[in-house]
Amino acid sequence: MTAEVNSVEQDRQLLVTARSQGTGATLMAFVKLSGPGWLQSAITLGGGSLAGALFLGILGGTSLLWLQLVAIAMGVVMLSAISYVTLSTGEKPFRSINSHINPVLGWGWIIATMLANVIWCMPQFSLSFAALQNNLTPQGSIGDGDSSKLAVSVVLLLAATVAVFLNTQQGTAAKIFDWILKALVGMVVICFVGVVLLLTFKGVLDWGQIFSGFIPKFSQWNQPSGKIAELIQSMPDNIASYWRGQIIASQREVMIGAAATAVGINMTFLMPYSLLKRGWDKDFRGLSRFDLSTGMAIPYILVTSCVVIAAAFQFHAKADADFLSADPAEMSASAQFKAAKGILLKRVQLDDSSLTEETAIAAIADLPESERLVALSLVKRDAFELSKAIAPLLGDGAARTAFGMGIFGMGFSTIIILMLING
Numbered sequence: 001m002t003a004e005v006n007s008v009e010q011d012r013q014l015l016v017t018a019r020s021q022g023t024g025a026t027l028m029a030f031v032k033l034s035g036p037g038w039l040q041s042a043i044t045l046g047g048g049s050l051a052g053a054l055f056l057g058i059l060g061g062t063s064l065l066w067l068q069l070v071a072i073a074m075g076v077v078m079l080s081a082i083s084y085v086t087l088s089t090g091e092k093p094f095r096s097i098n099s100h101i102n103p104v105l106g107w108g109w110i111i112a113t114m115l116a117n118v119i120w121c122m123p124q125f126s127l128s129f130a131a132l133q134n135n136l137t138p139q140g141s142i143g144d145g146d147s148s149k150l151a152v153s154v155v156l157l158l159a160a161t162v163a164v165f166l167n168t169q170q171g172t173a174a175k176i177f178d179w180i181l182k183a184l185v186g187m188v189v190i191c192f193v194g195v196v197l198l199l200t201f202k203g204v205l206d207w208g209q210i211f212s213g214f215i216p217k218f219s220q221w222n223q224p225s226g227k228i229a230e231l232i233q234s235m236p237d238n239i240a241s242y243w244r245g246q247i248i249a250s251q252r253e254v255m256i257g258a259a260a261t262a263v264g265i266n267m268t269f270l271m272p273y274s275l276l277k278r279g280w281d282k283d284f285r286g287l288s289r290f291d292l293s294t295g296m297a298i299p300y301i302l303v304t305s306c307v308v309i310a311a312a313f314q315f316h317a318k319a320d321a322d323f324l325s326a327d328p329a330e331m332s333a334s335a336q337f338k339a340a341k342g343i344l345l346k347r348v349q350l351d352d353s354s355l356t357e358e359t360a361i362a363a364i365a366d367l368p369e370s371e372r373l374v375a376l377s378l379v380k381r382d383a384f385e386l387s388k389a390i391a392p393l394l395g396d397g398a399a400r401t402a403f404g405m406g407i408f409g410m411g412f413s414t415i416i417i418l419m420l421i422n423g
Helices: 003-021 023-033 036-046 045-087 095-099 103-136 146-168 172-201 207-212 226-232 237-262 264-278 284-316 328-332 335-351 357-366 369-377 382-395 397-423
Strands: none
Touching: 003 023, 003 284, 003 382, 023 284, 036 045, 036 172, 036 264, 036 284, 036 397, 045 095, 045 103, 045 207, 045 226, 045 237, 045 264, 045 284, 045 397, 095 103, 095 264, 103 146, 103 264, 103 382, 103 397, 146 397, 172 284, 172 369, 172 397, 226 237, 226 369, 237 335, 237 369, 264 284, 264 397, 284 382, 328 357, 335 357, 335 369, 382 397
């Protein structure tokens, strides 16, 4: 009997013994043997989830917190079903699909997974580089040229290759891989939860409103959310109709995007094969469900919720004084105006399409604050803008480090898992 089989039998015996000792012992055994769910967590906590959570907070405040909770719950149900079938039959999914359904579907699944991995992997290198350059190293120590980007990317690639190699081994090497993944996911969770805890200690968060945001409100598919809805209601009917259409279109887009990035097609490939590689079978079905719930769902909910909360606090229906100024010169000097300029130009050109740029800027300055705030909510931001904006409250060092480590952990852990799948 090989060492691998011995290890599986030891794990099986641990579960049998734990079940005979009660729920507490069983949960402790599940925690000790968990692993595949953390792989799923590492892949779902990537740049897409970060961007989606940021824009949810900007558009809807904390009223859209329920969306990612529902999305990951559906993902857990789907992956649990895949795991149940895989562990019950012991058959590789690709072979099962080809044999019992159609080879076209099986090959389409494999090809789509590989293409998705390549497409999703490239932005993670950019995200990791930006975290190192902007937040985790002294300003100017990493240049912005192609040579710097290439050098950092090569180092990340080599480090990820070593991590993937560890996963191909048995025994201690495989355990080290699990520890690396759990540490990266844990770092992401700690960093973003830490930001929200610091905001809580400052007394600036309304937790009653935050908790109410976890209650599903499916009507938000057809109407604006949070304070943006209140701003639109205060406008004349024709103007309100225009902005309502703009907000609903963006809100639907970000809702679909946030739900789509919770569980991707490559995760449907990773889960069953990671279970089979560990030698698990039907005796491990309960463990696999526990692993998905704790290793994937809980970190995802914590991280994305904290990003939504931080983004809502800093950006939702808020703007700097210069942007809201009635003086065209003062307003046009605002960085927020530069970001929202295109959106606002379209708005004033509805009233007069012959406006020159100079007269259009004057017309924008005449718009009420409510319209400018709604327009600004349509501007997409990134986590680095959030860390800079929140720095005066938390301290520059704390904000930069927390966001930098969290973003780097997101990007690098996703690189490792995408490389592992395409292996």
